[in-house]
Each structure stands twice: as structure tokens, then as C-alpha cells.
Amino acid sequence: MRGLKLGLVSAVLLFTTTMTQAQSNMDDVEIKATQLSERVYMLTGMGGNIGVYVGDDGVVMIDAQYKGLADKISAAIAEISSQPIRTLVNTHFHGDHTDGNAAFAKQGVKVVAHENVKTRLAANEKFDREGLPTITFDKALEVKTGSTAVRLKHYPNGHTDGDVVVWFPSSNVIHAGDLFFVDRFPFIDLNAGGNVQGFIDNVRAVIADIDGDTQIIPGHGGLSKRSDWLRLVHMIEATREEVMTMKEQGLSEDEAVAKGLSDQWADWAWNFITEERWIRTLYK
Ligand SMILES: [Zn+2]
Incomplete structure (x- = not known):
């Protein structure tokens, strides 16, 4: 009984400590805005990069990072434009892009996403209902703001099954x-409709529609160009080749992890997608 109680107390303490740490991590985060063109900005903080478009009659923002950063993000956008934020677009359902949805929705911002994003967010009991997308689409959508429109296009089964690229x-x-x-092993969410071949195909499809001068706001990493994106595609193709060769030689998934990739890919590993996790994704 006593042991059980102590265990419970330490579990609660651990939980409280983790929450406090998460909050203080947010307190340390600074939202930085970079202007990319007359009306487009990139915001970085913690989580997926945010895009901001200043339209004729309001601001369209792309992704929302975390709830605990919503005030700082609002303040950063208010410095860019005195117009209200009208629309928030989610590029996909992951928490580091959608946790802040409810905070903006409560201020009257419309949340737009692919229909699979709404389905996945709605299935998550912990997700604040107020942040669910109210406007969904399948293939493409134009978010009009006066005479111009931000174009959203869905690409099937790549990172997830609800990925959207924004023009x-x-x-x-x-x-x-x-x-x-950028220059990291990507997360390909196989449990949420992600697919390695689909990821490659989708990136190549987008690349065919842009040029060498296009400025690309990546989900994670600094502002990039087409050549940077191609480097990612080439890495995926080359590492997949290495893992497929091991598989054909009869190595199990664990044996492939133990053998590892060739040294040239070491710099692509990071705390979330380690070499092990990347090999397991490719093997599957
Ligand atoms: Zn993601």
C-alpha cells in the first residue's frame, strides 16, 4: 500500500515536472519573422515553420505550432500587419503544426485543412474540439483574400495522408x-498513411511546378531552394537502395539496423529520426 502510494506520488511529481518544463521551454521560445516577398513572411519558433500571407482583407497563416506559443505568434503577426488573421491552414495533422489551432479558432480564425486532417484530429481525444478544421477539401482549394488567392494542393500518401502544399x-x-x-532524415508517418515512394513522388511533383528561384518554407529547417529539396530526394533514394540491398541479401530488420547505413549519411540523423528509425521506416 505504502509503496503504491509513493509510486503514485512520484508519478504525479514527474508529470508536474514535465508539464512545468514544457511550459518553461515555451517561455524561452522566440518567434522570429523573416520577410520573403512583399506580402509573404516565414515565422520560426518551436515546431513546424509558419507561413504568413498578408492579403487584401486579412492575414492567412499556415500552421500554428503549439498552444503555448499562440500569444507570441499573434504578436509577431500583429507587427507584420494590422489586419486580422482570417484563416489558418494546416499542412497536415501533426501536433507541432496544429496544437495552436484552438487558440486561433477562439479568436474567430477559420481553420482549413485536408479532410483526412480533420478525421485524424477528431479521432484524437486530447485534441481541443474548438481547433478542428471547419473548412475541408480533397484535391485543391483557393483561399481568397480580395483579388488574390492562396492556393492549396493536396498530395496523397507522402509524409501523412493529409499533406498540403501552399502556393x-x-x-x-x-x-x-x-x-x-532540410538536411535531416524525414519523418514518414507510416501509421498515418505516409509512404516512402509516395513522399518521393510528391516532392518530385511539386519540384516540377517550381523553379530554381522559388523560396521554399520547409516544415522543418531554414528557408530553402529547389536544389536543397533535391538533395533530400537523392538521400532518400540512395539510403532506400542500401536498405533494399540488405533486405535482398536476407538481413532482417534488426540486422539491417545493426549493420547501419554507409557513413556518408551520418549527418542526416537527429534526435527524432535517428539512423535506426530511418532504416526501420525504409525496411518497412
Ligand atoms: Zn509532421
């Missing part, structure tokens, strides 16, 4: 969502 009007800028992790 900003009258500027050569796009937001790639998590189809783009």
Missing part, C-alpha cells in the same frame, strides 16, 4: 509542410 500569390514562394525536412 502564395504574386510571389515565387511556397510552404512545403513536412514534405521537406
Whole structure:
């Protein structure tokens, strides 16, 4: 009894400590805005990069990072434009892009996403209902703001099954969502409709529609160009080849992890997608 009670107390303490740490981590986060064109900005903080478009009659923002950062993000956008935020687009359902949805929705911002994003968010009991997308689409959607429109296009089964790439009007800028992790092994969410071949195909499809000068806001990493994105595609193709060769030689998934990739890919590993996790994704 006593042991059980102590265990419970330490579990509660651990939980409280974790929450406090999460909050103080947020307190340390600074939202930085970078202007990319007359009306387009990129905001970085913690989580997926945010895109901001200043339209004729309001601001369209792409992704919302975490709830605990909503006030700082609002303040950063208020410095860019005195117009109200009208629309928030989610590039996909992951928490580091959608946790802040409810905070903006409560201020009257419309949340727009692919229909699979709404389905996945609604299935998550912990997700604040007020942050659920109210406007959903399947293949493509134009978010009109006066005479111009932000174009959203869905790409099936890549990072997840609800990925959207965003084209900003009258500027050569796009937001790639998590189809783009800069110089890191990407997260391909196999449990949520993600697919390695689909990821490659989708990136190549987007790349065919942009040019060498296009500024690309990646889901994670700094502002990039097409050549940076191609480097990611080439890495995926080359590491997949290495893992497929091991599989054909009869190595099990664990044996492939133990053998590892060739040294040239070591710099692509990071705390979330380690070499082990990347090999397991490719093997599956
Ligand atoms: Zn993601």
C-alpha cells in the first residue's frame, strides 16, 4: 500500500515536472519573422515553420505550432500587419503544426485543412474540439483574400495522408509542410498513411511546378531552394537502395539496423529520426 502510494506520488511529481518544463521551454521560445516577398513572411519558433500571407482583407497563416506559443505568434503577426488573421491552414495533422489551432479558432480564425486532417484530429481525444478544421477539401482549394488567392494542393500518401502544399500569390514562394525536412532524415508517418515512394513522388511533383528561384518554407529547417529539396530526394533514394540491398541479401530488420547505413549519411540523423528509425521506416 505504502509503496503504491509513493509510486503514485512520484508519478504525479514527474508529470508536474514535465508539464512545468514544457511550459518553461515555451517561455524561452522566440518567434522570429523573416520577410520573403512583399506580402509573404516565414515565422520560426518551436515546431513546424509558419507561413504568413498578408492579403487584401486579412492575414492567412499556415500552421500554428503549439498552444503555448499562440500569444507570441499573434504578436509577431500583429507587427507584420494590422489586419486580422482570417484563416489558418494546416499542412497536415501533426501536433507541432496544429496544437495552436484552438487558440486561433477562439479568436474567430477559420481553420482549413485536408479532410483526412480533420478525421485524424477528431479521432484524437486530447485534441481541443474548438481547433478542428471547419473548412475541408480533397484535391485543391483557393483561399481568397480580395483579388488574390492562396492556393492549396493536396498530395496523397507522402509524409501523412493529409499533406498540403501552399502556393502564395504574386510571389515565387511556397510552404512545403513536412514534405521537406532540410538536411535531416524525414519523418514518414507510416501509421498515418505516409509512404516512402509516395513522399518521393510528391516532392518530385511539386519540384516540377517550381523553379530554381522559388523560396521554399520547409516544415522543418531554414528557408530553402529547389536544389536543397533535391538533395533530400537523392538521400532518400540512395539510403532506400542500401536498405533494399540488405533486405535482398536476407538481413532482417534488426540486422539491417545493426549493420547501419554507409557513413556518408551520418549527418542526416537527429534526435527524432535517428539512423535506426530511418532504416526501420525504409525496411518497412
Ligand atoms: Zn509532421
